[in-house]
Amino acid sequence: MKAWLVSSVKPDEFAEKDPKSGVLFEALVGREHIREVAREFRTQGWFLESISIVDFAECFEIVYHFNKWGVARRACVKTLALKAEGEAASAPSISDVFRAANWHEREAYDMFGLVFEGHPNLKRLLLPETSKIHPLRKSFKGEPKGSDVEDSLRLIQEDTEGFEVRYPSQLTKSQKDYYLNLGPQHPSTHGVLRVLLHLDGERVLDGEPVLGYSHRNQEKMFEIQNYLACWPQFGRLDYVGAMAFNFGYAHLIEKAMGIEATPRAQAIRVLATELNRISSHLLWMGTFLLDLGAFTPFFYCFDDREKIIDILEMATGERLTYDYFRFGGLDHDIPEEMLPAVKAFVPEFKKRLKDYHKLVTKNPIFISRTRGLGVLTKDQALNYGVSGPCLRASGVRQDLRRDEPYSIYPTLDFDVPTMTDGDVWSRYTIRMREMEESLKIVSQLVEKIPAGDVTLGKLPKNVPKGEYYSAVESARGAFGIYLVSDGTLNPYRMKLRTPSFCNLSAFSEMIPGCLLSDVIAILGSIDIVLPEIDR
Amino acid sequence: MTGNPVLDELLKIVLWGTLVILFVSVNALFLVWAERKISARIQLRQGPLHVGFQGTLQTVADAIKLISKELTLPKSSAKSLYMLAPVLVFAPSIAAFLVLPFSPEMPMRDLNIGFLLIFSLTNVTFIGVFLAGWASNSKYALLGSMRAIAQNISYEIPLLLSTMGVVLCAGTLQMSGIVRAQEHGWFLFNGQVIAFVVFIVSALAEANRAPFDIPEAESELVAGFHTEYSGMRFALFFLGEYTAVFISSAVAVTLFLGGWSGPLLPPPVWFLLKTYLIVFVVMWIRWTFPRLRSDQLMALAWKVLIPFALLNILLTALFIQLQRSLA
Numbered sequence: 001m002k003a004w005l006v007s008s009v010k011p012d013e014f015a016e017k018d019p020k021s022g023v024l025f026e027a028l029v030g031r032e033h034i035r036e037v038a039r040e041f042r043t044q045g046w047f048l049e050s051i052s053i054v055d056f057a058e059c060f061e062i063v064y065h066f067n068k069w070g071v072a073r074r075a076c077v078k079t080l081a082l083k084a085e086g087e088a089a090s091a092p093s094i095s096d097v098f099r100a101a102n103w104h105e106r107e108a109y110d111m112f113g114l115v116f117e118g119h120p121n122l123k124r125l126l127l128p129e130t131s132k133i134h135p136l137r138k139s140f141k142g143e144p145k146g147s148d149v150e151d152s153l154r155l156i157q158e159d160t161e162g163f164e165v166r167y168p169s170q171l172t173k174s175q176k177d178y179y180l181n182l183g184p185q186h187p188s189t190h191g192v193l194r195v196l197l198h199l200d201g202e203r204v205l206d207g208e209p210v211l212g213y214s215h216r217n218q219e220k221m222f223e224i225q226n227y228l229a230c231w232p233q234f235g236r237l238d239y240v241g242a243m244a245f246n247f248g249y250a251h252l253i254e255k256a257m258g259i260e261a262t263p264r265a266q267a268i269r270v271l272a273t274e275l276n277r278i279s280s281h282l283l284w285m286g287t288f289l290l291d292l293g294a295f296t297p298f299f300y301c302f303d304d305r306e307k308i309i310d311i312l313e314m315a316t317g318e319r320l321t322y323d324y325f326r327f328g329g330l331d332h333d334i335p336e337e338m339l340p341a342v343k344a345f346v347p348e349f350k351k352r353l354k355d356y357h358k359l360v361t362k363n364p365i366f367i368s369r370t371r372g373l374g375v376l377t378k379d380q381a382l383n384y385g386v387s388g389p390c391l392r393a394s395g396v397r398q399d400l401r402r403d404e405p406y407s408i409y410p411t412l413d414f415d416v417p418t419m420t421d422g423d424v425w426s427r428y429t430i431r432m433r434e435m436e437e438s439l440k441i442v443s444q445l446v447e448k449i450p451a452g453d454v455t456l457g458k459l460p461k462n463v464p465k466g467e468y469y470s471a472v473e474s475a476r477g478a479f480g481i482y483l484v485s486d487g488t489l490n491p492y493r494m495k496l497r498t499p500s501f502c503n504l505s506a507f508s509e510m511i512p513g514c515l516l517s518d519v520i521a522i523l524g525s526i527d528i529v530l531p532e533i534d535r
Numbered sequence: 536m537t538g539n540p541v542l543d544e545l546l547k548i549v550l551w552g553t554l555v556i557l558f559v560s561v562n563a564l565f566l567v568w569a570e571r572k573i574s575a576r577i578q579l580r581q582g583p584l585h586v587g588f589q590g591t592l593q594t595v596a597d598a599i600k601l602i603s604k605e606l607t608l609p610k611s612s613a614k615s616l617y618m619l620a621p622v623l624v625f626a627p628s629i630a631a632f633l634v635l636p637f638s639p640e641m642p643m644r645d646l647n648i649g650f651l652l653i654f655s656l657t658n659v660t661f662i663g664v665f666l667a668g669w670a671s672n673s674k675y676a677l678l679g680s681m682r683a684i685a686q687n688i689s690y691e692i693p694l695l696l697s698t699m700g701v702v703l704c705a706g707t708l709q710m711s712g713i714v715r716a717q718e719h720g721w722f723l724f725n726g727q728v729i730a731f732v733v734f735i736v737s738a739l740a741e742a743n744r745a746p747f748d749i750p751e752a753e754s755e756l757v758a759g760f761h762t763e764y765s766g767m768r769f770a771l772f773f774l775g776e777y778t779a780v781f782i783s784s785a786v787a788v789t790l791f792l793g794g795w796s797g798p799l800l801p802p803p804v805w806f807l808l809k810t811y812l813i814v815f816v817v818m819w820i821r822w823t824f825p826r827l828r829s830d831q832l833m834a835l836a837w838k839v840l841i842p843f844a845l846l847n848i849l850l851t852a853l854f855i856q857l858q859r860s861l862a
Contacts (some may be wrong), residue, residue, distance in 0.1 A: 088601050180674050188754045202829065204677065291754045293745060293826025298580035365746055365825050516678065517828045 004040060005029075005077075008411045017076075021255065022404070022469045023065075026076040034064075034079045038094040038101075041066045041075075045533055047382040049074065049092075049471075050106035052482045052495035053112050055138045058082065059159045060089050060114055063482065065469060065497070069382075069391075069398040074469065093119040100385035103505045111136035111219075126212040126534060135217055172183050176200050180516075184213045188291045188520045190531030195507075195519070199496055200448075202516045209504055215534040222494040227327075227463060229251060230491070235321035236534040237498065239284050243269075243312075244275035244474035246325040251406055252470040252481045253327050256463045258480075264452040265329035266408045271342070272315060272324065274438040277310040278349070280475035281431045288428070289360060291524035292369055297360055304352055307345055314338045328456030339446055346443045353436065361432070370425040373508040374522035377422055384506035388477025388499050389434060390526060392418050393426035400473035414441050424525040431527075476500050476527055496535060500528045536774035555632040563777040567594045569811075570818050575625030577822045604766035609671060612763065616670035621764065621771035622664030627656040628778035635785050636710045638795045638802035649710040650674060650702070654695060657741065660775060661687040664750065664760050667772070671763040679759025682829055683750035686740055689836035690747075694737035697730040700851040701790045723791040726854065729847045731791045733840050735813075738783035738830070743776060745821040749829050784813035 002025055003054050006014055011027040029037055049065040056166040060081040067074045083307075094118035095102040105116040106125040113134035116122055133140060183194040192213035196203040220238070222230050234249045247269060254260060257371040261269070269463060286301030309319050315334045316324040322333050360366055376386065381394040391398055399416040401409040417433035419426040465487035471480035477499030484493040503526050568583070568591055574581030583590025608614060633745070636648035646652060659681060668680020702708060705716035706726065716722075723731050740747035751759035769809045788794060788809040795802030796811075 178674070187757060202681075289825060293748070293752065293754060294824065295574070295823050296578050299580060303579050363825065363829075364826055368831060369825060369828055452655075515828060516831065517752070517755050517826075518751070 005037065022471065023074045023076045026078070026443070026534065028078045028080075029447065031079045031081065031413050032355055034062075034077070035092050035094055037077055038064070038097040042097050044068075044292055045382075046075070048098040048100045048104070048385050049478070050385075050480060050482065050497035051101060051137070052162070052493070052497075053108045053109060053114060054484050054493045055112060055136065060091075060112060061325035062091055062108070062114070063495075064094075065480070065482070069364040069396050069403065071403050076469070088113055088115045090115040090117055092117050093122075095119050098385070099380075099383045099509075100502055100505060102500065108426045109527060110134070111217075113137070124212075126215040126217075128212070129185075135220055140220075158290065177205060182207075182519065183210075190287060190524070190528055191524075193407050193504075193528065193533075195523070197511075197519065198515070199516065203252060204511050204514055204516065204519055207508060209507055211504075212534055214531050215279065216531075218535045219494060219496065220493050224490065226461065226489040227491065228461070230494075231326070232321070232323045235318075235323045236531060237496070237535065238474060238476065238479075238500075238529045239321050240477035240529050241276055242322040243273040244472055245322070245479060246322060247273050247407070248470065248474070248479045248481055250325040250327060251472055252468055252483055255470050256466065256468045256483065256485065257327065257459065258464075259328050259456060259459070261329050261407075262453050262456065263408075264333075265451045265454040267445055267449045268315070268330060268454065269325060270333055270408055270412070271442060271449070272322075274441045275312060275342070276322070276443075276533060277438045277475045278435050278442075279305045279312075282433060284475075284524075285356070285428075287358075287519075288524040288527070289366075291520045292366065294360070294363075294366070297356065300352070300355065300359070302411065304349060307348070311338060311341050311345060326455065330454040333454045339449070340471070342442060342446045346439060346446070349439060353432070353439075366424065368519075369521060370428060370525075371423060372421075373424045373514065373518055374505055374525060375423045376510055378420075380509055381422065382507065383462050384509065385502040386477070386506050387502065388473070388475070389427055389430045390503050390506075391477065392416065393430045394422035395420040400471055400478055404471060406470075406472060412441050412444055414438075424521055427527075429481070462487055463491070471497070474499055476529065476532075498532045498535065500526070500530075501533045504528050504533055541820045555629055559629055559632070559774065559778050562781055563774045564594045564598065566777045566814065567597075567773075568711075569814075570821075572846055573815065573818045574822045577819070586730040598770065601770040602767055607719065607763070607765045609673065611672045613671050613672065616666050617763075618768070620663045620667035620670060621768045621775075623666060624660045624773040625778070627659040627663075627712065628775050628782060631656045631782050635782070636789060636794055639711060645709060647707070647709045647712075650698070650708040650713065653710075653782065654691075655761075657779060657782060657837040658687070658691065659721045660779065663775075667764065668760040671760075673763050673783065675756045675758070676760050676762045678680075679750045679752070679762070681758045682752075683743070683757075683760060683828065684748065686750060686832060687828065688693055689833050690740040692741060693733050693836055693840035693844045694741060694791050696848060697733035697737065697843065698790055699844075700727050700730045700847045703848070703851050703855055705733050710789055710794075714789055714796065717793040718796065721791060721793040726849070726851065727791060729843055729849075731787070732843045733847070734787055735816075737836075737840060739817060739820065741835070742779040742783050742817075744817055746824040746826050747832060748821075748826060749832060752826060754826075780814060780817055784810045787813050794833070 006010060006029055011029045013028040015026045015196040017023045017026055040497050045190055046066045049067040050065045054063065060083065062079050062081060065074060065076045066077065080457065081091045091114060092103065093105055095105055103125060105119055106122060108114050109116060109122055110126050111126040111134060111165045124131060173258065177198060177200045180197045180199050181194055183189040184192040189195065194210040194213065195207050196210055218233050221233060234245040238245050281300040282305040286298035290299040312322065313319050315338055316322050360382040376390065376394050378395045381391050381396065387398065395418060397416055398417045400415055414437045417430055417437065419430055463485040465485055468483045469480060471478050479499055480497035482495040482497065483491055486492040507523065507526060511519050572582045583593035586592040586596050590643050608617065633644050634646055634652055664683045665680045668676040701713065701722050704722060705713045707713060707716070743750050756762070761769055764772060788806065790811050795806040797805035
């Protein structure tokens with residue numbers, strides 16, 4: 001790939017990078033070449049991890065991160081979109097090459113007003129369609145009483161945001177199909193997601209998720225805060241698996257500063273993250289089965305989750321939106337009573353897992369509801385940049401804890417379960433087995449947490465100038481952060497590549513032809529967390 | 536009694552009506568409480584504890600809350616039909632008590648077609664369900680009532696077919712007659728096992744109970760056909776559902792478990808005990824299984840239950856004919 005890039009595209013700039021930085025090489029190509037480059041990446045089996053835009057004085061820099069699962073090989077390709085007076089900056093769209101680009105480009109259009117030529121459906125993604133602002137531009141300073149607030153209020157009153165109600169009298173007699181707004185207030189959308197479904201009776205013709213109901217524009221908030229003040233926001237992105245997001249940010253900044261956390265802090269971080277992964281999967285399992293109409297497993301899952309939350313509360317003082325990690329270590333050490341509690345939890349939970357298998361896994365109704373449903377093939381999954389359990393269920397053996405090892409994961413013994421069917425059943429089985437693997441990690445770690453300090457002491461408040469990309473495996477998939485630092489106290493640009501965002505973009509691919517009940521089951525099986533998608 | 540037959544009859548109707556309504560309300564309160572307690576036990580919980588002993592008064596408190604709630608009326612609904620629907624769901628369930636044989640003396644009317652009357656009456660409730668969905672003019676409600684109609688039509692067939700074996704054995708459609716025919720052994724143990732299983736499964740579906748609660752399916756359709764209902768109108772649907780469960784179980788007891796018969800205890804007590812046992816099983820099933828999908832539900836009715844019910848009729852008929860020719 002490298003050789004091809006250098007010889008046939010002749011990039012304006014090309015730089016090999018230290019593999020430790022997370023990116024193998026970086027290339028700046030002309031915008032006329034970007035589609036050609038994307039096509040070549042696609043044929044060689046790479047997939048698009050994220051598209052980030054950075055706003056510089058004269059131009060927008062569009063940064064494409066391509067990756068190849070296996071031992072992580074990440075490539076960074078950049079192109080420039082010049083700002084011209086009086087017209088919108090533009091770039092060619094690659095959404096027909098990589099489906100994943102569809103939402104990334106819409107987000108870029110939404111946040112920067114950057115027009116992607118050839119995009120099939122270039123409209124706003126996170127902000128309301130009537131919005132007039134492009135908030136991530138450096139020139140945008142916020143308008144608390146500006147046009148958007150007024151517009152939103154008007155929208156709420158007029159109720160015209162695609163919610164039009166069709167009454168029978170207005171329907172023509174031959175019209176069999178209709179639209180159903182599943183959400184934003186609905187028991188099974190796991191937050192405030194709206195799925196605009198096109199139905200024929202109960203049969204789904206197609207559907208499209210509509211995002212943005214819990215959008216807070218955290219990326220803008222990062223830019224106006226210093227690095228330390230960004231911490232609490234990470235726990236609020238994926239509130240169910242907040243530890244992994246803590247981990248992602250700590251990992252990024254430590255990599256940028258060239259420091260490493262103390263051994264004790266590393267061990268506690270992994271312990272907490274894996275416990276949190278189990279509790280996240282438990283919450284998923286409970287709510288997923290609730291979507292299928294089984295009430296009882298929900299309470300069993302929450303009972304177990306409660307125990308984990310109690311344990312993590314001992315360490316962090318928080319029960320949900322953890323804000324525990326710090327650069328180079330942890331906020332504070334764990335209390336004495338935590339490790340015995342973990343030790344007691346491990347055998348208890350092993351027994352419980354057997355109960356779950358008895359109660360759910362072997363239930364014939366459950367099997368018939370999930371087998372062969374919502375199939376996502378390997379190729380589709382990669383095309384959409386799906387990651388985490390959803391990708392592993394489609395037959396790609398990928399786990400950043402293995403492929404792009406960070407912290408002390410290389411020294412631990414655990415498996416990466418994979419299945420090949422890519423259906424709802426596989427996603428369920430993968431998560432069940434992941435809980436076992438996480439439990440394995442926990443039981444290994446709890447015996448050998450090294451003594452020592454958990455902080456590195458005083459650190460500089462700024463991050464050295466440069467660009468950094470780091471990714472960790474959260475409960476839902478690969479969580480990547482792309483940071484552009486100008487050496488000051490605030491990040492210049494921090495783009496979050498969140499796992500559910502990409503996973504949900506593949507949702508439209510899975511639902512055509514199934515029934516309304518299946519839509520709920522498939523949506524549940526993806527395991528989405530809305531604040532992390534909307535950011 | 537006054538001696539005047541017309542007045543007597545009138546008095547009897549009023550008395551019986553009051554009794555039935557009282558019983559239905561208390562029964563629903565009790566069943567809701569029982570369901571909460573049973574589901575809590577299944578789900579590692581305690582259930583209601585604070586209002587009354589073991590939370591027994593919790594459902595009373597909830598009933599008061601429901602009565603005092605505002606009755607909302609969606610702007611675009613067909614208003615008269617919208618208000619009629621809950622009544623249509625609830626009233627037939629009360630009427631069905633007319634022929635339930637609590638004891639040899641206790642059916643209000645021991646009609647010789649009592650059996651058919653119960654099934655016709657319980658079917659009227661589905662018109663109410665359909666109206667509720669249609670008149671609400673909401674997509675979720677409409678989908679729910681669509682599912683309800685499909686489900687009702689499919690499950691009515693195995694339900695009635697499964698009872699045919701019993702009718703053949705008993706040789707009567709009179710409820711008390713069917714019970715008397717079981718004096719020498721319950722039909723459940725006299726070769727009607729298949730019929731019993733088919734009946735219970737179909738009755739679950741007829742009463743919209745999980746795993747067949749697809750017309751409500753709160754995780755898919757919010758609340759299905761009664762999405763738009765509030766307050767007492769919603770409570771009527773709720774009452775109707777629990778009464779339907781009670782009636783289905785009572786019919787199952789009459790047809791298969793020997794009705795009121797039993798040693799020592801008085802007949803009505805036996806009847807209620809057996810009925811609540813079945814109700815317990817119904818709740819147990821609800822809190823253990825995930826929900827079926829609508830097409831799987833149809834497949835179960837048409838591909839499994841109906842063939843088995845037909846087979847049961849064939850076997851029963853053959854057996855009776857054999858018995859007669861031998862005798």
